[in-house]
Amino acid sequence: MSKTYRITLIAMLSGMAISGRYIFQFIPNVQPVTSLVILTGFFFGPINGMLLGIITIYISNLFMGMGIWTFWQIIAYILIGLLSGVIGLVWKRRQFPILVLLAIVSGFIYGLFFALTNYMISGVFWGYYVSGLLFDFYHAFGNVLFMVVSYKPFEYLANRYKTKYKV
DSSP states (O other): OOHHHHHHHHHHHHHHHHHHHHHTTTSTTOOSHHHHHHHHHHHHOHHHHHHHHHHHHHHHHHHHOOSHHHHHHHHHHHHHHHHHHHHHHHOOSSHHHHHHHHHHHHHHHHHHHHHHHHHHHHSOOHHHHHHTHHHHHHHHHHHHHHHHHHHHHHHHHHHHHHHHTTO
C-alpha cells in the first residue's frame, strides 16, 4: 500500500472512530472504535489496525480526558488491532462469525486492561475487575452491534479500495 493511500485511509477511519467515540460517550462503554479497529486490522492488516487504535485513542482522549489510563487504552487497542490483523491474514472463509466472536472477546480484553491500570495504581485487581464485568458486557454488546451494522459496508468498501488502488 502506498504511503499516501495508507495515510489517507488511516486519517479517514480515525476521523470516523473519533467522531463515533465522541457521539456515543454518553452510553457507558458503547463505542464504535473497537469494531473499526477490528475491521481495519482484518481487512487492511495488523499495522493499519494498530495505527488506527493509537491515533483514535490519543486524539479522542485530548477531547475527552487524558490520564494514566490512556497508555493502557493504547496498549489494549494495539493488541486488538494486531490480533484482528493476524486473523485477517490467516482466516479467509466465514469471516463474519469470527469477527463477531473477536468483537465479544475484545470487549473483555479492553476491560482487563482497565483492571490492570487500577492494579498498577492501587494494588487491587479482582475487586475492580469483577465490578467492571457489567461494563465489559456493555462494551462487548456494543461491539457486536456495531459489527453487525458496519461489517457489510466496510467489507464492500475495503474490497473496492483494494481493487481500485491495487493494494
